[in-house]
Amino acid sequence: MAVRRVEHIMGLPISVDLRDGDAALAERAFAWLRAADAQFSPFKPDSEVSRLDRGELTRDELTPDLVEVLSLCDWYEQSTGGAFTARVPGRGLDPCAVVKGWAVQRAADMLRDGGCTSFCVNAGGDVVVSGEPEPGKPWRVGVRHPDLADRLSVVLGVRDGAVATSALYERGQHILDGRTGKPVSGILSVTVLSDDLAIADTTATAAFALGRDGIEWAAEQEGCEVFIVDEDRQVYSSPGLPVHIC
Amino acid sequence: MKWAIPVAVLSVAGLVPVWLYSPGAAHEGEINEVAAPPAQEQQTVPPATTTAPKTTGSAPKTGGSTPQTQQAPQTQQQQQNRTVAGPAVNTSEGTVQVQVTLQGKKIVDVKALRAPNSDPTRMALPLLKQSALKAQSADIDTVSGATATSEGYKQSLQAALDGAK
Numbered sequence: 475m476a477v478r479r480v481e482h483i484m485g486l487p488i489s490v491d492l493r494d495g496d497a498a499l500a501e502r503a504f505a506w507l508r509a510a511d512a513q514f515s516p517f518k519p520d521s522e523v524s525r526l527d528r529g530e531l532t533r534d535e536l537t538p539d540l541v542e543v544l545s546l547c548d549w550y551e552q553s554t555g556g557a558f559t560a561r562v563p564g565r566g567l568d569p570c571a572v573v574k575g576w577a578v579q580r581a582a583d584m585l586r587d588g589g590c591t592s593f594c595v596n597a598g599g600d601v602v603v604s605g606e607p608e609p610g611k612p613w614r615v616g617v618r619h620p621d622l623a624d625r626l627s628v629v630l631g632v633r634d635g636a637v638a639t640s641a642l643y644e645r646g647q648h649i650l651d652g653r654t655g656k657p658v659s660g661i662l663s664v665t666v667l668s669d670d671l672a673i674a675d676t677t678a679t680a681a682f683a684l685g686r687d688g689i690e691w692a693a694e695q696e697g698c699e700v701f702i703v704d705e706d707r708q709v710y711s712s713p714g715l716p717v718h719i720c
Numbered sequence: 721m722k723w724a725i726p727v728a729v730l731s732v733a734g735l736v737p738v739w740l741y742s743p744g745a746a747h748e749g750e751i752n753e754v755a756a757p758p759a760q761e762q763q764t765v766p767p768a769t770t771t772a773p774k775t776t777g778s779a780p781k782t783g784g785s786t787p788q789t790q791q792a793p794q795t796q797q798q799q800q801n802r803t804v805a806g807p808a809v810n811t812s813e814g815t816v817q818v819q820v821t822l823q824g825k826k827i828v829d830v831k832a833l834r835a836p837n838s839d840p841t842r843m844a845l846p847l848l849k850q851s852a853l854k855a856q857s858a859d860i861d862t863v864s865g866a867t868a869t870s871e872g873y874k875q876s877l878q879a880a881l882d883g884a885k
Contacts, residue, residue: 487873
């Protein structure tokens with residue numbers, strides 16, 4: 475039975491498209507995402523993240539899930555020389571950049587473990603797909619054009635995988651480089667395909683924070699295929715990127 | 721990216737014998753000789769190609785059972801090896817300069833004096849295909865884009881795909 479449902483969690487519209495699941499399975503995935511929001515949001519005073527940040531918890535008292543999230547944050551912070559950071563000076567601990575992809579990937583794993591073989595989860599533009607929407611066809615994942623909201627810059631054909639994009643579409647928005655505290659420039663849009671959304675999403679975010687250096691950095695990340703648009707509207711794409719010819 | 725330095729180094733290394741074999745003393749000046757032995761010594765050394773075993777062991781490794789052949793070339797090396805630094809060559813990957821050690825007319829060692837590994841940006845570019853940005857419309861199942869807020873979602877392509885009202 476097909477199920478389509480959209481719910482807003484973590485400030486994101488999360489769309490679940492199950493081609494062979496049921497409503498109860500979808501609800502289980504949404505329940506996990508709500509729980510993850512309650513546990514990891516830095517904006518909720520009683521979340522585990524907020525309590526850690528206020529010094530009410532020690533490292534030894536953390537849940538394995540938060541330890542995993544913080545380990546991912548540390549890994550990408552080291553790997554990018556600090557351009558990516560969950561601890562911007564003067565602000566509280568904010569692991570959101572990792573939590574979103576990580577939590578959505580786990581929701582997708584729950585769908586798969588629950589017996590769903592064909593689904594697409596889209597959380598605010600970050601995507602996990604499984605199986606095929608129709609026999610013999612991959613999921614067609616369009617990547618938004620950085621300048622034109624209703625157009626695509628590429629379409630990927632993906633069977634089992636995760637696609638995440640980090641980008642700035644409008645003037646006035648900014649992402650800060652954790653190394654300098656200054657707004658990032660040089661790149662308009664970074665899309666990463668991986669087999670895990672935690673990796674795809676964090677790699678895309680970290681690459682964006684690196685600016686131009688992020689082009690090669692992302693391309694070198696293991697298990698990641700990239701599609702990157704720079705300020706000159708030049709596209710850099712991995713040779714192995716599964717571009718879908720429409 | 722890992723191939724860039726070896727490829728560049730070997731390309732330049734391949735040129736070095738060409739420079740060396742060019743007849744005429746005029747070319748000597750173009751080569752910066754780092755440790756050139758006296759010319760006299762060169763002439764007294766017998767041709768190495770027939771007698772001296774290769775120093776870069778192509779012989780099967782038998783666990784040190786052939787110490788004699790390992791020793792022999794080393795003593796000869798001290799007499800006949802010449803170390804020559806090539807010119808700095810600008811490549812698409814950056815500046816490359818190699819130092820070549822010759823035994824007689826054979827290259828026995830190549831070392832990069834300068835390699836463009838200080839600039840990883842340039843090095844890795846061949847990994848990626850470059851093209852111009854295109855705008856397209858197509859039938860798709862879902863859209864990947866920068867984090868859409870709940871507010872922005874209403875006008876988004878994804879909302880249309882979800883059939884949200």
